[in-house]
Amino acid sequence: MLADDELCLCFHVSYRKVIRYIDRNAIVVPSQVSECLGAGTGCGWCRKQITRLVSDVQLTPLRDQSLDDWLRDRAPTATAHRQGREEHRRNLAEGSSRDSCELNNT
């Protein structure tokens, strides 16, 4: 995954935008990321990743490395991310959203 790949596929918000938003605004509550172009407010697929990024930015500041390097090993491949979202959306359509999480409760 590269920093300019989309994290929120519903609203076309890149990893770069979300990570910079978290860093610059010292975000500690994942639901606050929804203020970044609506990330996480669609199908919900990206919410777990947003929650992880909020934690990772707190634990490992971005300062001395490129965002692509920082993101390496912290995100799935773009293909896996898209395929996971398609499965998530199929599950939602079938009414079995076991895998979704509540952004407002994290």
Ligand code: FES
């Ligand atoms: S991928 Fe982010 S809300 Fe659907």
